[in-house]
Amino acid sequence: MYTLKNGWDKVIGEEFGKPYFRNLCEFLKKEYAEHTVYPPKQRVFSALKTTDYDDVKVVILGQDPYHGEGQAHGLAFSVQPGVQPPPSLVNIFKEINAEYGTHLGKNGCLVSWAEQGVLLLNTALTVRRGEANSHKGKGWEIFTDSVIKALGDKPEPVVFMLWGSNARSKKALITSDRHLVLETVHPSPLSAFNGFFGCGHFKKCNEFLQTFTQPIDWSTAETFL
Numbered sequence: 001m002y003t004l005k006n007g008w009d010k011v012i013g014e015e016f017g018k019p020y021f022r023n024l025c026e027f028l029k030k031e032y033a034e035h036t037v038y039p040p041k042q043r044v045f046s047a048l049k050t051t052d053y054d055d056v057k058v059v060i061l062g063q064d065p066y067h068g069e070g071q072a073h074g075l076a077f078s079v080q081p082g083v084q085p086p087p088s089l090v091n092i093f094k095e096i097n098a099e100y101g102t103h104l105g106k107n108g109c110l111v112s113w114a115e116q117g118v119l120l121l122n123t124a125l126t127v128r129r130g131e132a133n134s135h136k137g138k139g140w141e142i143f144t145d146s147v148i149k150a151l152g153d154k155p156e157p158v159v160f161m162l163w164g165s166n167a168r169s170k171k172a173l174i175t176s177d178r179h180l181v182l183e184t185v186h187p188s189p190l191s192a193f194n195g196f197f198g199c200g201h202f203k204k205c206n207e208f209l210q211t212f213t214q215p216i217d218w219s220t221a222e223t224f225l
Contacts, residue, residue, distance in 0.1 A: 046074025
């Protein structure tokens with residue numbers, strides 16, 4: 001049975017042995033054999049491997065990985081070093097810049113966020129090249145719902161950033177009022193002007209965190225233009 005080899009195994013490890021997950025694995029085996037699928041196999045669980053369960057302070061929930069070549073590496077909204085930030089990530093940087101007066105935008109690799117306790121989780125962890133939502137309904141949503149529920153059970157407060165209707169539909173899984181849930185539209189260029197810009201989520205997150213733990217440094221290495 002699959003194991004993440006960290007604290008996640010204690011809270012969601014049983015998911016790997018369930019029939020839906022075995023079916024998902026069979027589907028993915030076929031997909032990777034017959035199509036180009038992102039991210040690479042070894043990066044599928046990067047979000048959970050980089051940000052251990054006990055270390056999660058913030059959850060940013062995406063939909064599915066970027067489906068362009070060389071972009072996805074297992075962290076929602078993040079791209080590999082040297083890859084041009086996609087439009088949604090550019091808009092995320094614009095909002096941070098507006099809130100903090102910074103000049104982010106050059107480096108779209110968000111590993112530094114993940115290492116500080118920001119879980120960058122997509123609701124589906126794989127996608128076929130050039131086909132957004134192509135792995136929707138194959139079992140990933142059941143798995144990632146279990147991740148969200150487990151985080152909702154954490155005794156320590158967690159900030160959940162839910163952007164767009166897909167992410168906001170997961171609010172029902174977060175039942176404790178000790179957590180902070182921040183909701184708005186998706187940062188996509190199609191919707192960002194309808195509420196993402198000006199949402200203030202990054203400052204609100206840190207104002208909440210700093211009452212009991214270290215806030216997040218939203219800058220990324222080599223991001224200043």
